[in-house]
Amino acid sequence: MFKLVIAGPYGAGKTTFVKTLSEVVPIETDAPTVGKTTTVAFDYGKIRVNDIVVHLFGVPGQERFSFLWRIVARGMHAYIFMVDSSSLESVKAAVFMYNYFIDTFPNTPHIIAANKQDIAKVSINDIRTILGVKPEVKIAPLIAVNKKMVLETLITLLSEVHRLMYGSTLSPISKGDSGTGT
Amino acid sequence: MGINTVDPNLIVKDIAEELGISILGVLVFSNNDVVLASELPGDLKTIVTSLVVFINKINTISQVKVKSSNAYVYAIKNDELTVIFITEPHIMEGALHLLNKYVDRLIKASRELMSRARNIEPMVIVEGDEITEEDVLMLIDYFRSKLSELEVRGD
Ligand SMILES: Nc1nc2c(ncn2[C@@H]2O[C@H](COP(=O)(O)OP(=O)(O)O)[C@@H](O)[C@H]2O)c(=O)[nH]1
Ligand SMILES: [Mg+2]
Numbered sequence: 001m002f003k004l005v006i007a008g009p010y011g012a013g014k015t016t017f018v019k020t021l022s023e024v025v026p027i028e029t030d031a032p033t034v035g036k037t038t039t040v041a042f043d044y045g046k047i048r049v050n051d052i053v054v055h056l057f058g059v060p061g062q063e064r065f066s067f068l069w070r071i072v073a074r075g076m077h078a079y080i081f082m083v084d085s086s087s088l089e090s091v092k093a094a095v096f097m098y099n100y101f102i103d104t105f106p107n108t109p110h111i112i113a114a115n116k117q118d119i120a121k122v123s124i125n126d127i128r129t130i131l132g133v134k135p136e137v138k139i140a141p142l143i144a145v146n147k148k149m150v151l152e153t154l155i156t157l158l159s160e161v162h163r164l165m166y167g168s169t170l171s172p173i174s175k176g177d178s179g180t181g182t
Numbered sequence: 183m184g185i186n187t188v189d190p191n192l193i194v195k196d197i198a199e200e201l202g203i204s205i206l207g208v209l210v211f212s213n214n215d216v217v218l219a220s221e222l223p224g225d226l227k228t229i230v231t232s233l234v235v236f237i238n239k240i241n242t243i244s245q246v247k248v249k250s251s252n253a254y255v256y257a258i259k260n261d262e263l264t265v266i267f268i269t270e271p272h273i274m275e276g277a278l279h280l281l282n283k284y285v286d287r288l289i290k291a292s293r294e295l296m297s298r299a300r301n302i303e304p305m306v307i308v309e310g311d312e313i314t315e316e317d318v319l320m321l322i323d324y325f326r327s328k329l330s331e332l333e334v335r336g337d
Contacts, residue, residue: 001311001313002313002317002321024328024332025324025325049320049321049324050320052313052317052320052321054321066215066216066217067212067216067217067296067299068299070215071299077313092224093224095224096224096227096231147332148329148332148333151325151326151328151329151332152329154325155322155325155326155329158318158322158325159322161318162315162318162319162322165315165318166315166318
């Protein structure tokens with residue numbers, strides 16, 4: 001069982017990401033309920049790959065939910081931190097949540113997804129500076145409605161998990177350099 | 183988001199109307215996590231976050247007032263909850279105490295929000311278990327194969 005979290009402020013593109021992914025791979029969306037219905041809207045999807053189950057959780061980005069971030073993220077193996085690159089304000093709006101994740105989960109593998117590249121106003125290097133992303137953390141360019149880019153983002157994340165947990169680099173993905181400094 | 187019961191922005195408005203005090207922000211923290219927060223200028227978030235971390239490190243503190251060039255921050259601690267009011271820096275210190283009457287309301291709203299969160303907790307508590315290198319490689323292969331399918335189809 002693999003737990004993957006998609007974090008990022010409100011409007012970054014988390015729901016869109018999960019929706020696009022569901023067009024490429026079969027995703028079950030019944031959240032693991034405990035008999036109670038809830039009005040909390042977080043994105044959820046379950047992907048079965050042979051005998052591995054991947055649980056995908058989107059965490060609500062509003063800061064008044066920060067007490068939920070820890071709950072949703074508990075026990076995750078990795079996370080994608082998504083930012084909206086289409087304006088400086090939206091990138092700045094991600095700083096608080098990113099700091100929270102870095103402080104709270106310092107050892108969890110993650111990448112940054114610089115979303116909305118189709119209408120990007122802030123460069124990947126500037127995102128790195130504004131969020132204070134360490135040089136070894138990858139920033140992947142993303143358009144969340146683009147199926148290939150969504151898959152590439154997941155592959156980049158999983159390669160990071162592999163590199164950090166088992167210490168080897170895999171051959172790069174076929175298209176698009178999602179490494180640092182692009 | 184149905185979980186939100188109290189709009190902290192509304193409390194800011196109430197304070198302005200009832201007390202004539204101009205509030206830059208209201209927040210409630212549970213330990214170091216935000217439970218309720220009104221809209222807040224970005225540079226104030228950093229001050230507030232460090233202040234809360236500080237307050238939580240020192241058990242004996244129940245109230246703190248901190249003045250900076252652009253804000254007066256008033257923090258009231260109630261068990262693990264900390265209520266924070268941020269006002270203009272030139273407000274009279276005595277006027278800050280008028281804000282105490284809003285503390286109960288904020289605490290109550292926060293407790294309710296947190297108990298609702300506890301109800302959903304079992305839903306998301308799925309914790310990842312041990313994964314092996316083979317698992318990770320298999321997942322990578324799987325998504326790569328989906329990617330090649332798209333490329334073959336020319337999507
Ligand atoms: N142009 C553009 N818009 C996007 C992209 N990804 C998401 N959006 C739009 O941004 C808005 C917020 O996306 P959403 O997925 O709801 O964000 P969430 O709050 O993180 O779940 C929606 O209107 C999406 O259609 C993208 O890559 N490019
Ligand atoms: Mg969403």
